[in-house]
Structure formats: C-alpha cells, structure tokens
Amino acid sequence: MSYQLVSNLDQVLTSLRDASGKARVVAGATDLYLQDLPYGLVDLSCLKETTVIEEKDGLVNLGAAVTHTAAASSALVLSKAKALAEGCEVIGSPQIRNIGTIGGNVVNAAPAADAAVALVGLGAEAVIIDIEGNKRNEAVEDLYWEYNRSSVDSTREVMISLQFKPCMDGEGSAFTRFAARRALALPMVNAAARVKLENGLIKEVRLVAAPVNPAPTRLVKTEELLIGQPLNDHTMAMIEKAAAEEVEVRGSLLRCSARYRLHLVGVMVARAFKTAAARAMGPGKAGE
C-alpha cells in the first residue's frame, strides 16, 4: 500500500489517471486502511470542495470528507437535517467520528451505515466526478452494487459532496438506532424519517430502514399509506405494522434473529417518524 495526501481536485484526478486502476480515493481511511489492499491511497480529506458545509442554491451541500464529528456538531446540519446529526453522532466511537467521513460512510457500502441511512432518509444525492471530468448526481440509495460494495468505482470516480433539500418550516427529520451497546456496535436495525406536514396532515414522507437489503431501503408502500393521514395513535400503529410487513429480513449472528429484527424495523421506523413529525410541528407543539 502506498499513500498520498493531495491538496486539490485536479491532483486527485491526475493521481487516479496515472495509477490506471491501481490507486483509490480515501478520506478518513478508517475502514479501508485496515484492509491493507494492494492499492495506492489518494487522500482527499483536505480539499476545499470535500470539507465544505454550506447551504447553497436551496440545498444543503456537505463535502464528502466532512467528518462525522463536524456533521454532528454543525449548526446547519442540526437545524436543517437533524437526522444526519443524529446518525453521525452514534457512529463507532469519538476517535472514529473525528476522522471518519460521511462520504466514506456511503462509499464503504455497509448496509446499515448510520450516516448513509440518515442521508437516504433526507433524500440526499451524491455529486460524483470521474477521471475524465464527467460529473453526475446520483441518489445515495442507488450507489450500492451489492453487500458491502459500492457502485462508485473509487479507482476512477470521486465523490465530492452530498446534497439535499434543507428541512424548512413544517418539515422535520430524525434517525433512530438499536444496538447491543451504545458505542462501537453494529446496529441491529437503524431507521430514518423525513416528514412534511400541512394543516396537521402528512403531505410528504420518506421512511428508511436498514439493514434489510444491501442498500438503506425506503419503505415506499408504508410512505404511500401515510400521505394525507393525520398524526394520531392509529397512524403510529399503522406505521409499525406496515413497515414490518414491507421488508424481508434475515437473522445474523452479528446482529440478531430475523424475528427480532422484523419487530425492531416496525418499532424503530415508527419512532423515527414520530420524532420527525414532532420536529415538523415546531418547538413547543409536541413536547420538543
């Protein structure tokens, strides 16, 4: 393994081109470094474009190398994308969060990566540039090739940033997670929700659960059931039941049995929804 710290995007693309598939992009390196792969590592964690945290042209724009700590403590993320702050503040340990990045969390392609689940909940797109200079935007949930493998080819493609619409008045987001321990533990289930309310009814909703597939998975059938519904106990019970019915899960020695996970999917999705809806109602209106 070799390692190169670069200071601008041109250098990243040039290094990848020169290496002809034998070097890959890395940011925090917390996962990739351990694998001791026969690749060169091109570190883009110090670039202006990959570390920016801003609201621009009606979108929250977060550099792919923004650390979990930076995202979790950003005033912008806390006010306009609470689900992401909540996802980032429970990843690994403080040491990991201080160096691991949100873009890495997505490209590493673990099926229940906390930041990635929150980003899918928020409806985030990744901005990707390839070594020829072609740029594309792609929804985060579409970046998963198979279990633990991203469709982003980091030997020739670079994720620059993640973008999504900020939560405005009447909107809220939340992230929930259930694990055996509060640090350094894989989630048995994690979930994220984004809700928009109008006149007390659900106008728009995104619900995400993981790990139920290689990618964080939107529960589109449950979402459809919710449109136009009021916020009450009946709706909450409906979410819990519909979410669990919509997914197929398997048991895992690393996480928990399939039966328990199915139960958790319903509970965690409903909790994420409830918190997001409370935030959408605004401070003081739902015990927030």
Added chain:
Amino acid sequence: MKKQVLIFQLNGEPVEILSDPAESLLTVLREQLGLYGTKAGCGKGECGACTVLLDDRAVNSCLVPAGKVQGRKVETIENLSQGGKVHPLQEEFVEKGAVQCGFCSPGMVMSAYALLKENPQPNPEKVKVAISGNLCRCSGYKQIEEAILSAAKKM
C-alpha cells in the same frame, strides 16, 4: 515503500522525519520516534489504547496513515506532564484508583484530555461518551469517570 519527509508539530515541537506515509501513525510514534507511551492494542480502532490527539481531537493512531499528519499538530501522552509534574488528569487517575494494569490508561487519559480541551466542565454523560471508544478490562469505568470529573474541577 517510498518514504517522504513529514513535517508536523509533535508535542509542541516542530519535527521533520523521513517516513513511509502509508505506515500507521502509531508505528511511527513508537518505532521511529521512541514514544512508547502510546500503546499498541487491537490495531483496528476498537480498544482506544493508541489514542492521540490530532489537531486537538482524539483519534486512533493505529488507523491514521502517517502521511495524514503533514502540517498538523499531534499530541501524545508524553506531553501531559510538564516540568516534572504530572497532569491533573494523571494525578486523579492515581488518586481515584482508576489504574490497575495501566495498559488502557494512556489512551483513556488522552480521550479525557481531548474532552477537557473542548469542554472544561463536562457533565458525567459527556465523560461517558468521551471514553466510549476506550476499553478497560480491569479497573472498570466508574473510577475513571470519577477521576476525569475530579480533574476537571481541579483544572
């Protein structure tokens, strides 16, 4: 592996060394710079024994390619005692019985040190979160939390 010149600040002093930038910061600190206070534990970011500060934030030095420290500030446990006097955190670890075998202590103290730099008067919950990436297999965590809270009061 190709070596390169790494220039950074180590424990308050500028250093310039020739290293393989793909080597871990932990290995460079221990084997090249002779700073054995930082412990090599699990080697995969789970135990926290190798915790050092990079630009004032706690990181697992086993997971940091040395090339990442270029132009930055690194602080290790060796920097805590000054003028022959141990740091209040170290004092309180001894005072509260927060050390038994001592293997986790340097990492534990560095995580606490990073916390107190950012938040000089943390509440118990913040202390728990700050050391949640550090494993101790003998003394237990209660005395460690007490030592950190007590040191915060003294500082």
